[in-house]
Amino acid sequence: MRERKxxxxxxxxxxxxxxxxxxLSYGELRVFEGLDMNFSPGSVHVIMGPSGCGKTSLLxxxxxxxxxxxxxxEGTAGCRVSYLFQEPRLLPWMSVExxxxxxxxxxxxxxxxxxxxxxxxxxxxxxxxxxxxxxALSGGMKQRVSLARAFIYPGSILLMxxxxxxxxxxxxxxxxxxxxxxxLSARQLCVFVTHDLQEAVLLGDVITIFSRAPARVTGRLExxxxxxxxxxxxxxxxxxxxxxxEYLVPANRPPGGGAADNRFPGDR
Numbered sequence: 001m002r003e004r005k006x007x008x009x010x011x012x013x014x015x016x017x018x019x020x021x022x023x024l025s026y027g028e029l030r031v032f033e034g035l036d037m038n039f040s041p042g043s044v045h046v047i048m049g050p051s052g053c054g055k056t057s058l059l060x061x062x063x064x065x066x067x068x069x070x071x072x073x074e075g076t077a078g079c080r081v082s083y084l085f086q087e088p089r090l091l092p093w094m095s096v097e098x099x100x101x102x103x104x105x106x107x108x109x110x111x112x113x114x115x116x117x118x119x120x121x122x123x124x125x126x127x128x129x130x131x132x133x134x135x136a137l138s139g140g141m142k143q144r145v146s147l148a149r150a151f152i153y154p155g156s157i158l159l160m161x162x163x164x165x166x167x168x169x170x171x172x173x174x175x176x177x178x179x180x181x182x183x184l185s186a187r188q189l190c191v192f193v194t195h196d197l198q199e200a201v202l203l204g205d206v207i208t209i210f211s212r213a214p215a216r217v218t219g220r221l222e223x224x225x226x227x228x229x230x231x232x233x234x235x236x237x238x239x240x241x242x243x244x245x246e247y248l249v250p251a252n253r254p255p256g257g258g259a260a261d262n263r264f265p266g267d268r
Contacts, residue, residue: 015075016040017062017157017189022071024057030214031057035071037208037217041156044183044190044227046200048248049210055193059083059159062191082155084163088146090134096121096145097130103153120148123181140171144178151182158190164199173232176202180227197244201237202230209247219247 017039024032031054039045047055060066061073063081090099100117108116121127124144134142143163150158164172176199183190183203194200200207201223209219221243224236231237 017075018073019061020072020074022061022073023069024054024061024066025069032068033214033216035215035217039189039191040206041189042187043205044192044203046204046207047191047193047210048195048200048207048244049215050212051195053210053213054215055210056161059161059191059193062157063159076157079157080153080155081157081159082150082153084146084150084158084160086162086165088134088142090142090145090149092134095131095133096126096137099134099145100149100152103149107154116152120152120182123185124148124178140167140175143167143175147175147178147182151186156188158188160190160192162193162195164194164196172196172199179203180230184228197241197248198232200244201241202232203227207240207244209244218250219244221247 019035019037022032022035023030024035047058049055057066061068062076063083064073064076091102094102097117100120101113104113104116117130118127121130124147126141126144126148129137129141134145137145146163150160164175167175180203192199192203205223205227207219207221207223208217209221210216211218221240223230223240225234
């Protein structure tokens with residue numbers, strides 16, 4: 001397989017992306033009150049928390065799709081943002097190749113686009129399907145195209161909203177490997193929302209846990225294992241998974257913190 005050269009992102013993120021005293025409401029519902037967060041460039045930040053706590057709203061704030069009521073989002077000026085949703089959202093009248101070409105058509109000349117499309121299709125294992133249309137692809141193949149489209153765009157910030165949510169375990173883990181290969185070739189800042197513990201520990205350099213709305217950060221854990229050295233069953237990741245679980249289920253944490261008395265589900 002031809003090695004893919006690391007992308008030069010159009011406008012590299014060279015400083016932390018910061019949320020400062022951000023308030024956000026939907027009518028009477030307070031989503032964020034004085035939220036402060038920092039995201040370091042060149043790392044994957046996983047966001048976890050209860051449904052409805054504001055994880056998707058956080059992505060929309062960073063993308064500039066949603067203005068905060070008060071406060072500021074700093075460090076995104078001039079940065080291109082790539083956004084991957086829960087569903088693939090491929091254009092049905094375009095082939096795999098066409099869907100990829102569309103997002104970089106105004107960025108690169110024709111020959112460069114062909115080279116980048118060839119390279120990324122190799123990485124996701126879809127070189128033979130470049131002329132297929134979405135209706136002829138399986139769900140997993142569509143999601144691989146969606147991942148490729150998110151990474152081929154030269155953004156310095158990548159936002160991912162539970163992109164593997166609707167997939168079965170085997171397919172989800174195979175796409176975790178696809179994500180890892182793609183991210184290691186680009187290494188842009190990624191903010192990845194998930195409810196899945198295995199996704200979190202396999203992909204997250206930093207894992208942040210939100211409370212219920214109005215959301216506050218109840219836990220922030222750093223992954224001690226490098227991305228390319230992570231695999232299920234590794235002792236450090238099992239320990240990290242337990243710590244994340246304890247933050248996600250406050251009832252399992254005794255007063256004052258410390259280790260939970262209840263066994264972790266994976267121990268049963």
